[in-house]
Structures are given as C-alpha cells and as structure tokens.
Amino acid sequence: DVVLTQTPPTLSATIGQSVSISCRSSQSLLHSNGNTYLHWLLQRPGQSPQLLIYLVSRLESGVPNRFSGSGSGTDFTLKISGVEAEDLGVYYCVQGTHAPYTFGAGTKLELK
Amino acid sequence: EVQLQQSGPEVGRPGSSVKISCKASGYTFTDYVMNWVKQSPGQGLEWIGWIDPEYGSTDYAEKFKKKATLTADTSSNTAYIQLSSLTSEDTATYFCAPSDWFAYWGQGTLVTVSS
Numbered sequence: 186d187v188v189l190t191q192t193p194p195t196l197s198a199t200i201g202q203s204v205s206i207s208c209r210s211s212q213s214l215l216h217s218n219g220n221t222y223l224h225w226l227l228q229r230p231g232q233s234p235q236l237l238i239y240l241v242s243r244l245e246s247g248v249p250n251r252f253s254g255s256g257s258g259t260d261f262t263l264k265i266s267g268v269e270a271e272d273l274g275v276y277y278c279v280q281g282t283h284a285p286y287t288f289g290a291g292t293k294l295e296l297k
Numbered sequence: 298e299v300q301l302q303q304s305g306p307e308v309g310r311p312g313s314s315v316k317i318s319c320k321a322s323g324y325t326f327t328d329y330v331m332n333w334v335k336q337s338p339g340q341g342l343e344w345i346g347w348i349d350p351e352y353g354s355t356d357y358a359e360k361f362k363k364k365a366t367l368t369a370d371t372s373s374n375t376a377y378i379q380l381s382s383l384t385s386e387d388t389a390t391y392f393c394a395p396s397d398w399f400a401y402w403g404q405g406t407l408v409t410v411s412s
Contacts, residue, residue: 186358222397222398224398224399226342226399228342233392233402233403233404233405234342234392234394234399234402235402236398236399236400236401239398239400240398245400275341277341277342279342279344279399281397281398281399284356285344285346285356285357285358285359286332286344286347286358287344288341288342288343288344289341290341291341291342
C-alpha cells in the first residue's frame with residue numbers, strides 16, 4: 186500500500202502567518218492516464234472533512250484562494266497564505282492513484 | 298446542491314452486525330463511485346472501499362474485505378455499508394464520500410460496539 190507521510194504532525198501559527206504542509210508518498214502518484222490523484226482535505230473539530238484541493242493543485246469551488254497546492258511524483262505541498270481562524274483543524278492528504286486509497290496521518294493546525 | 302444524509306448512530310453488540318445508509322441527492326447517483334471511510338475516536342481517516350452504483354462493482358482495502366459489505370440501491374439513490382462480526386475495534390464514525398476525489402462527505406454515523 187502507498188504510505189503518505191505528512192509533516193509536520195502539528196503546526197502552530199498566528200493569524201496572518203503563511204504555513205506549508207508536506208505530504209510525501211512512498212510511490213509516484215502519477216497515474217498512467219496522466220493525472221495525479223493527490224488531494225487535500227480539512228477536517229474542522231466536530232465536522233466532516235471537506236475537500237480543499239484536488240488533483241494536486243486545483244482549488245475546489247468555494248475554497249478561499251489563500252489555499253494552494255503544488256508538487257509532483259512523490260512530493261506535495263499545501264500552502265496557506267495568511268492563516269485565518271477558520272482554518273484551524275486537521276489537514277489530510279489522500280491519494281487515489283493506487284488501490285487501496287490511503288490517507289496521510291494528518292497535520293493539526295493550531296493557533297499559537 | 299449535493300447532499301448526503303447518513304443514518305443515525307448505532308449501538309451493536311460484539312459479534313453482531315450493523316448496516317448504515319447514505320442517501321444521496323443533488324447529483325446523478327450513478328455518476329460517482331461511493332467511498333466509505335472510517336475514523337476511529339481521536340484518530341485519522343481510513344479508506345474502507347468503494348462501490349460503483351451503476352454496475353455494483355466494489356473494491357475494498359484488504360483489512361476490510363471480511364468486515365464490510367458495500368451495496369447500493371439506484372432506485373432510492375442510497376448506498377449502504379454493513380459491518381459484521383463487530384468488535385471494539387469497529388467503534389468509529391463512518392463516512393460516505395462520493396467522487397474520485399472525495400469532494401462531498403456525509404455527516405458521519407457513529408457506531409458503538411458495546412455489550
């Protein structure tokens with residue numbers, strides 16, 4: 186199974202600070218069809234996860250553009266340009282290139 | 298607007314089975330596979346498997362092949378997950394999430410295994 190390693194496990198930030206989360210895969214996530222099925226989710230406390238970024242860098246409709254995704258192959262990054270209070274929660278990367286689909290362990294974003 | 302309405306919390310005795318439903322609306326039910334995801338208390342997300350409602354085909358993570366059974370009823374736009382031979386390890390919240398990139402999520406169903 187593909188292992189997704191997220192770092193850091195915990196991130197402390199102040200409002201307005203820019204932060205990045207890394208997601209490294211044990212295998213390339215480039216599918217034979219040319220797509221890379223690496224996505225980012227946010228789970229706020231007590232809520233269901235929500236999709237932020239899909240296919241590495243595509244911003245889901247309604248998600249603020251302070252969120253951005255980048256990367257290729259095995260190394261991926263989620264960046265938040267100017268953290269806001271509503272961004273607090275746990276961020277997960279998830280891959281859908283190889284069965285079984287797998288999630289990273291999560292990165293908890295807290296207020297400093 | 299896509300909506301996913303999951304059934305309410307369940308309490309199951311060890312060794313028994315429970316069946317959770319996920320009723321979809323706001324999109325064509327057969328357009329997306331339906332994923333199911335497990336979240337144990339205080340833990341991360343774990344993919345259980347998916348079902349293609351149009352064809353009934355399924356794929357499971359290895360550890361759930363004997364635990365979970367996924368079905369779908371296209372007449373009612375409802376997907377189901379049945380969990381069998383319950384143990385304390387099955388106590389968790391279970392989510393349905395259609396689409397190839399988890400664009401939509403149900404509200405989750407808490408399953409508690411207790412005697």
